[in-house]
Amino acid sequence: MSDVNSVILLVVILLNFFTLGSARLVACIRAVALQGALLALLPVTVHGLSGHSLILALGALTLKGLFIPWLLLRAIREVRIRREMEPLIGLVPTLFLGVLATVAAFLFADRLPLLLEHQEGLLVPASLATMLTGFLLLMTRRKAITQVVGYLILENGIFVFGVLLSTAMPLVVEAGVLLDLLVAVFVMGIVLNQINREFATINTERLSALKE
Template structure:
């Protein structure tokens, strides 16, 4: 119980850290950290045996090591300015993050979950993860931050699925599949094309594509 609470609080802090960070490199490290923390959650909930162990190892491999490595590789290849460029300020984003946490805590008290389904704070932690991921997508300029934002949001969805994993839910497989999709498609192909076409990965320039 204590371990899972510590993990969840750490996850919430990581979600805020996404919004406060100014360097792309730090952002990838935070993604890795979130992956490692996520990998630890099945162990903390179900104990170190059976499905939990396998799931945990898989998550560690994919989310804790694989994706961050891919992102870091892309980052070094793209040779872009290593600074996160915000549309609106870091302190405002943080304020929005805290607001998101408040909202999700409130939402949890309103939603009729079966008692005992989620450990305390798991749902808010997952929801804030989704919120801060989407905030990264909305409020940051670079395509790379958008990819990381999608990853963070997807991590939140995965976190929601962890307590259900014991029942062998399809949620989990779907979300892992979605991961692969995001990773392969967006990372490998899209970013390079964007960089080639626009000589930048600033998504603000996409507006020149409209009719």
């Protein structure tokens, strides 16, 4: 299964680069949906078939791969946007920063005191690289909905790291993590809708115009 894990995680990293270099919101949302669907396979490929891993995989697939991307696609249809206009940093510099962050993640993972089976895999470096990608999107994008995509990628990185501990964590805690993700997206959707209603735009720089 280690080869399958490596392929999944390499595709996840490539999807990180795709979202950093793309200006099309629909494409980014679909990339995050594919990333979530791939990550849903990890509990099974890492820990084998069991009731625990199957429930976690199905929950992740339902939320990350299907339901939340559907909510985001519906949101951009309602606000009629398709592209991320005028990012704080250009797409090429952002992609370059993503490459540097990924290299740094791999170098840092090599220095961590991990178990032997974790040192030889890609779970830890892919987790760190995905979290850094999410941070980059949160910091370099103006549109609120693109920042939601960044948050989802950040959470995907946390999920990858959590897979290492899934056998030691109670199922209720893991379900709580997925529920927190769902609630956070709902809250962000409410904020996005309010920004668009008040200012006819979802550019987060307009938040400075809010008055008490």
